[in-house]
Amino acid sequence: MKLSTARLSKVSLLVGLTLAATACQKVQSDETVSAQTSVAEAEQFITQSEQALSELSIEVNRSEWIYSNFITEDTAALSASVGEKYTATTVKLATVAANYTQLPLSADNLRKLNILRSALVLPAPLDPKKNAELASISSELNGLYGKGKYCFDDGRCLTQPELSAIMGESQDPALLLEVWKGWRDIAKPMRPLFKREVELANEGARDLGYADLSELWRSQYDMEPDEFSNELDRLWGQVKPLYDSLHCYVRGELNEKYGDDVVSKQGPIPAHLLGNMWAQSWGNIYNQVAPEDADPGYDVTELLAQHGYDEIKMVKQAENFFSSLGFEPLPDTFWERSLFVQPKDRDVVCHASAWDLDDKDDIRIKMCIQKTAEDFTVIHHELGHNYYQRAYKNQPFIFKNSANDGFHEAIGDTVALSITPNYLKQIGLLDEVPDASKDIGLLLKQALDKVAFMPFGLMIDQWRWKVFSGEITPEQYNQAWWELREKYQGVKSPISRDEKDFDPGAKYHVPGNVPYTRYFLAHILQFQFHKALCDIAGDKGPVHRCSIYGNKDAGTKLNTMLEMGQSQPWPEALAVVTGSKEMDANAVLDYFAPLQTWLNEQNSQANRQCGW
Numbered sequence: 001m002k003l004s005t006a007r008l009s010k011v012s013l014l015v016g017l018t019l020a021a022t023a024c025q026k027v028q029s030d031e032t033v034s035a036q037t038s039v040a041e042a043e044q045f046i047t048q049s050e051q052a053l054s055e056l057s058i059e060v061n062r063s064e065w066i067y068s069n070f071i072t073e074d075t076a077a078l079s080a081s082v083g084e085k086y087t088a089t090t091v092k093l094a095t096v097a098a099n100y101t102q103l104p105l106s107a108d109n110l111r112k113l114n115i116l117r118s119a120l121v122l123p124a125p126l127d128p129k130k131n132a133e134l135a136s137i138s139s140e141l142n143g144l145y146g147k148g149k150y151c152f153d154d155g156r157c158l159t160q161p162e163l164s165a166i167m168g169e170s171q172d173p174a175l176l177l178e179v180w181k182g183w184r185d186i187a188k189p190m191r192p193l194f195k196r197e198v199e200l201a202n203e204g205a206r207d208l209g210y211a212d213l214s215e216l217w218r219s220q221y222d223m224e225p226d227e228f229s230n231e232l233d234r235l236w237g238q239v240k241p242l243y244d245s246l247h248c249y250v251r252g253e254l255n256e257k258y259g260d261d262v263v264s265k266q267g268p269i270p271a272h273l274l275g276n277m278w279a280q281s282w283g284n285i286y287n288q289v290a291p292e293d294a295d296p297g298y299d300v301t302e303l304l305a306q307h308g309y310d311e312i313k314m315v316k317q318a319e320n321f322f323s324s325l326g327f328e329p330l331p332d333t334f335w336e337r338s339l340f341v342q343p344k345d346r347d348v349v350c351h352a353s354a355w356d357l358d359d360k361d362d363i364r365i366k367m368c369i370q371k372t373a374e375d376f377t378v379i380h381h382e383l384g385h386n387y388y389q390r391a392y393k394n395q396p397f398i399f400k401n402s403a404n405d406g407f408h409e410a411i412g413d414t415v416a417l418s419i420t421p422n423y424l425k426q427i428g429l430l431d432e433v434p435d436a437s438k439d440i441g442l443l444l445k446q447a448l449d450k451v452a453f454m455p456f457g458l459m460i461d462q463w464r465w466k467v468f469s470g471e472i473t474p475e476q477y478n479q480a481w482w483e484l485r486e487k488y489q490g491v492k493s494p495i496s497r498d499e500k501d502f503d504p505g506a507k508y509h510v511p512g513n514v515p516y517t518r519y520f521l522a523h524i525l526q527f528q529f530h531k532a533l534c535d536i537a538g539d540k541g542p543v544h545r546c547s548i549y550g551n552k553d554a555g556t557k558l559n560t561m562l563e564m565g566q567s568q569p570w571p572e573a574l575a576v577v578t579g580s581k582e583m584d585a586n587a588v589l590d591y592f593a594p595l596q597t598w599l600n601e602q603n604s605q606a607n608r609q610c611g612w
Contacts, residue, residue, distance in 0.1 A: 042100040046112050049093050054359065054397040060086055061357040068366060069339055071347040087135070091124050091204075098208045108567070112398045115566065118219045122197075122513050123204030134200040137193050141511035144190055150182030164277045168284035173262050173273065177494055180272035187505030194505065195474045197513075198467060214468035217461070217515055221404055222569035229465075231583070232458060232517065235524055236488070238585035239454055242592055245599040246451055247490050248610035250274075250282065252603065253289040268492035268612045271485070278507050279491050280456040282448040289448075294441025296421070296434045300373030303429045309376075311340045311369040317427060318379045321415065322387055325548065325555025330386070331361050342368035352378050354385030354412075359400050360393050377416050384412030392565030401566040403573035406521025411562070413526035414533070423547035436542075436594075443544060443595035450523055451592065455488035457520030460509060462488070464516075478503055490612040525574075527587040532578040533558060544591050 060082050067079035097116040105113070122138060124131040151157040158166075166179050202212045210216040218225035247269070254263045254273055263270060275284025304314070315338075319330050342350060350368035352375075357364065363386040369375050388411050392400050402408035424430035463484050466472040472480040478501050485491050497503060504510045531543050537551035548554040561576040571581035578584075589596070603610060 038100075039103055039105060042103050042105055042113070043109060045096060045100065046109055049097075049116065050112070050397045053089075053093075056086070056089065057397070058358055061355065065355060065357060065364075065366075068349040068353075069346075071349065084135075087124070090120055091131070094118075094120050094123065094208055095126065101209075108396075111567075112396070114219075115398050117208055118216055120204075120208070120216070121515060122201050123208055123213070123216065125200055125203040126207050130200055130203065134197065134204070137197045137200070138513065141190055141193055141197065141505075141513075144186065144193075145505070145508055145511045148183070148186030150179065150185065152178075152182075160277070167272070167277045168275050171257075171288070173258060176272040180277070181495065183277060184501060184503050184506045187502045187511075188500065190505035190511055191474075191477065191502040194477075194502070194511070202468060212468050212470070214465040217468070217517075218465065222571065232520070235520075235583060235585045236455070236458055239451070239524075239588055242447075242589055242596050243451055243455060244610055245596050245603065246447055247612070248603045248608050249599045250285070250289055250448075250452075251490075252606055252608045254285075257288060266609055266612070268486050268490045270494040271491045272494045274452075274491070278456065279489065280453055281450075282452040283445060286445050286448055290441055290444060293437070294444065296438040296442055298421075298424075298430055298434070300376060300424065300429070301371070303424070304371055304373070304376060307429055309371060311371065314369060314371065314376055315340060315365070315379055315383075318376075318383045320427070321380060321418070321423075321549055322383060322555075324550040324552075325558065326552040327387055327555060327559065330363070330383075333362055334364055334386075337362070338364040339366045340369050352382055354382045354389070356386070356389035359397065361390065363389055377419055380419060381412035381416045384415045387411075388562045391559055391562030392567075394563070395565040395567055399565045399567040403561075403564065403566055403568070403570035404521065405515065405518035406525055407570065407573065409518060409522035410525035410529060411558075413522060414529040417526060417530045418547040418549055420545055420547045422545060423549045426547070426549055439542075439544065439594055440598050443592055447592055447595055451588070454520060454523050456485075457516060457523060459484045459488040460507065460516035463504060464510070475499060486612070521583070524583055524585050524588065527591050528574075528578055528584055529558075531587040531590060536577075542594070543587070544594070 063075075063079045063082045067075040094117050097113045101110065101113050101117060122134065124134050145160075149157045149159055150163060160183060163179050163183050167176060170176055170179075198213070205211075205213045205216045208216065210219065215225050218228050221228045223231070251263065251269050252265070254269065255265050257263075258273070263273060269279075271279040273285075274282045276282065309317070323329060339348065342348065348368070349366070352367040353365070355364045355366060356362070365379070365382045365386065367375070367379070367382065369379070385408060388402060388408060389400075402411070421430060421433040425433050463472065463481055466480065467477070476499075478497055478499050481504050482493055482497060493503070508514070509516050530546070530548075533548045533551075533554040534543055534546035536557050537546070537548045537554045539546040539548075557577055561573050564573050564576070574583065575581045
């Protein structure tokens with residue numbers, strides 16, 4: 001949830017008054033405070049908090065936008081200042097909200113209180129000194145990651161993006177291993193800081209009424225925390241047979257390429273050979289494992305150039321996709337205020353993102369668009385966020401969010417799944433749709449990115465939740481990390497690691513305190529949404545060939561769900577599009593069914609022993 005700083009004094013005063021009131025509530029013998037009075041106080045707290053947060057959000061959003069588009073020491077200081085106020089405000093409001101959740105309030109108000117209470121990712125203890133210590137540690141961890149570099153013997157010192165480029169392009173096992181190990185060395189100093197951060201954040205979670213930070217994080221999904229954990233295991237169990245087939249095929253191909261000394265025919269795959277710094281997605285090794293006849297016969301990057309697509313035309317075409325579903329055109333301010341091309345006169349954050357500055361109609365994207373197939377897909381994805389943001393603009397402020405944090409990412413990816421050869425032909429980029437014999441290559445490339453990611457998307461928070469709960473002790477951080485990577489991914493460290501290392505810290509989301517389960521959920525939900533929308537559109541062909549482009553029935557159903565925002569538990573929102581209140585990974589299996597059949601045939605013909 002976005003916040004900003006306008007009217008901070010009002011919020012501080014409100015918090016002070018309400019804390020005093022809630023202290024009285026805890027004294028059961030105080031007959032002057034009736035249940036009716038308590039309910040009225042809670043309702044007033046919600047109304048005033050929502051108003052204050054709505055006003056605060058605009059300043060935060062504007063300061064972040066300015067900083068991202070004009071990176072200077074001054075804009076950084078302004079953004080940091082607003083961020084500090086944001087944190088202080090959310091901590092105070094969450095603390096107060098926790099005192100009202102047992103009252104007989106309306107379902108909407110109880111939902112708002114629970115969202116306020118559980119929205120914090122890193123709750124600070126009430127002790128001001130510990131609060132300051134936690135803020136300092138969080139900043140230091142971010143700094144260690146952001147400033148991290150590995151220096152080669154020849155004096156070259158490279159940043160993480162530069163090192164990741166090597167991981168994605170090189171096929172030299174020795175160089176890949178050096179880069180892999182070198183990046184992980186930057187995380188070693190994080191270990192004691194992370195340990196202390198967990199201690200402090202757990203104390204903050206307990207102040208809000210949770211057993212620990214694990215329970216808080218898992219409480220954001222409209223079900224009991226342990227029930228949610230079981231739900232994730234169930235979903236992974238559905239997908240695992242497909243992942244196992246992909247893993248077996250990729251390991252066999254890498255074994256043929258590198259030999260037994262580098263990649264064994266059995267067991268986990270060494271993590272440095274999968275084309276990615278964290279072995280989280282494997283698309284960069286597609287050319288190493290693709291079948292010989294996989295070329296679909298066209299290149300979208302070349303097609304864009306042939307048809308005169310510049311950066312603006314690419315965005316216009318993505319807007320056209322949503323217009324074809326019945327969505328209103330983007331406002332004029334979108335075109336006036338978005339960033340589409342990297343400026344030559346200043347530094348900007350080029351990472352693609354979608355923005356909602358006023359929680360109404362001031363929606364924008366920020367991208368340094370490259371005229372490539374990849375960015376054509378990314379634009380469709382980012383506009384998915386924008387249309388979601390605009391759809392829930394009439395909800396109360398606290399409900400201006402996606403049904404759960406996996407939904408926002410899933411919507412953009414759902415739209416991107418409709419960028420099929422059929423869609424490319426409909427919009428005039430492609431003359432003829434390749435026959436089904438070319439589908440295996442297209443599906444394999446998608447699977448290396450999407451299916452390969454799923455166990456990684458799951459295990460990051462599996463590790464953190466066990467750390468937060470104490471099941472994994474600080475003396476087991478690295479050992480447990482690799483045990484989980486092997487359990488879920490079938491991936492192993494290429495060299496011996498011990499507890500002097502802190503390999504989790506080499507992944508940004510750990511020192512950056514960004515929850516990760518949302519990405520696993522998004523990878524499940526996008527296929528479930530896509531299949532349901534294709535059914536609504538009446539598409540009778542294979543689901544991987546379906547595009548909902550031009551179908552207003554699908555668009556109406558999608559918009560109905562988007563307009564709900566976070567006002568209802570996510571199963572209610574899910575049912576609007578899919579007809580089911582249960583997440584279901586069978587849609588993933590349906591989408592990749594031709595590929596799984598092909599993978600199993602390849603593994604059988606090569607007499608490969610699958611599993612690890």
